[in-house]
Amino acid sequence: MRRRLVPAALLLPLALLLTACGGSSSASTDTDGTGPVTLDVGDQKGGSEAILRAAGELENLHYKIKWSTFTSGPPLLEAVNARAVDIGGVGNTPPVFAAGAGSKITVVAAWHGTSKGDTILVPNGSKLTGTRQLKGRSVAVAQGSSAHYQLVASLEKAGLSLSDVKVKYLQPADALAAFTSGKVDAWAVWDPYTSQILQAGRGRVLTTGDGVTNGLTFQVASPAALKDPEKAAAVKDYLARLRRATDWVHDHQEEWAKVWAKDTGLPYEVALASVRRTNSTRVAVAVDDPLVASEQRIADAFAELRLIPHKVDFAGFVDRRYNGGLPPSTTPAKG
Numbered sequence: 001m002r003r004r005l006v007p008a009a010l011l012l013p014l015a016l017l018l019t020a021c022g023g024s025s026s027a028s029t030d031t032d033g034t035g036p037v038t039l040d041v042g043d044q045k046g047g048s049e050a051i052l053r054a055a056g057e058l059e060n061l062h063y064k065i066k067w068s069t070f071t072s073g074p075p076l077l078e079a080v081n082a083r084a085v086d087i088g089g090v091g092n093t094p095p096v097f098a099a100g101a102g103s104k105i106t107v108v109a110a111w112h113g114t115s116k117g118d119t120i121l122v123p124n125g126s127k128l129t130g131t132r133q134l135k136g137r138s139v140a141v142a143q144g145s146s147a148h149y150q151l152v153a154s155l156e157k158a159g160l161s162l163s164d165v166k167v168k169y170l171q172p173a174d175a176l177a178a179f180t181s182g183k184v185d186a187w188a189v190w191d192p193y194t195s196q197i198l199q200a201g202r203g204r205v206l207t208t209g210d211g212v213t214n215g216l217t218f219q220v221a222s223p224a225a226l227k228d229p230e231k232a233a234a235v236k237d238y239l240a241r242l243r244r245a246t247d248w249v250h251d252h253q254e255e256w257a258k259v260w261a262k263d264t265g266l267p268y269e270v271a272l273a274s275v276r277r278t279n280s281t282r283v284a285v286a287v288d289d290p291l292v293a294s295e296q297r298i299a300d301a302f303a304e305l306r307l308i309p310h311k312v313d314f315a316g317f318v319d320r321r322y323n324g325g326l327p328p329s330t331t332p333a334k335g
Helices: 013-017 050-056 073-082 094-102 146-155 174-180 193-200 223-227 229-251 252-263 268-277 289-304
Strands: 026-032 038-044 062-072 087-088 106-112 117-121 138-141 165-170 186-189 203-209 216-221 281-287
Touching: 013 117, 038 050, 038 073, 038 229, 050 229, 050 252, 062 073, 062 165, 073 087, 073 094, 073 203, 094 289, 106 223, 106 229, 117 146, 117 193, 138 146, 138 174, 146 229, 146 289, 174 186, 186 252, 193 203, 193 268, 203 289, 216 223, 216 229, 216 289, 223 229, 229 281, 252 268
Parallel strands: 038 062, 038 087, 138 165, 138 186
Antiparallel strands: 026 062, 087 216, 106 216, 106 281, 117 186, 117 203
């Protein structure tokens, strides 16, 4: 069964994003599989469910998956903390903010991809040519998102700090409207928004997160679900399917772009550009010491900026039982 479209979906066509209104953080969708165990999975539009379905990995499920769609990572992790969701996928920064808030979350799986889709964009007519020139300028970014840390790290690399720019905390739909109407000087964001702006000719890249951010994405679970033997077994199977589906994307980029475009309403050319730049580069990696150290640096940066209330020991928010024979987290992204 295909899930219905969710009005609060994060990934919308450029024209719709310009006029998008607020909505609920999540919406319940369909259920796949059969059996006495139900795994409640948090997702984002065009995310895990779409990939699994396209790759044929939702067949022969001996447990049920109940899908809920969220607008972004932070509200998804709020649901994990509240035990409304057993597991869900997010970028590299939401778990740090959730950990800083004392949320009950556990990182159980990781993927490493390029950070070329994580960008700071400026309008075509902008006179800015380097990150250092952002001093005193307004920059839109979603608070607690992967783009938030990318902005912090990019500024630091240029010898600036977050206090040197005028940060406008806006969710992507509002940020896009502000960016295209000239109300902000720059926009720190991720794919497919990067691809949307570039394909539409509405802006250009000032800098990317390549070599600046760690390029990691995660599956984050509820500790309560992991303590339940039956749900823990379902999590193990679910992660194996998701890893195979992600590998399928790399080998079927055009096919996946067509599915993704249909599922999200993105123009095919935008979806394909994003797939080639970002989605197809991801490789499943172990939740290991280098990964923890990399996330710890993000946590320390936000603690120093007092954007999270206290120092976080990120090692206390990971579970390595699902690593299996996966390569280290430093494994290069796929070309």
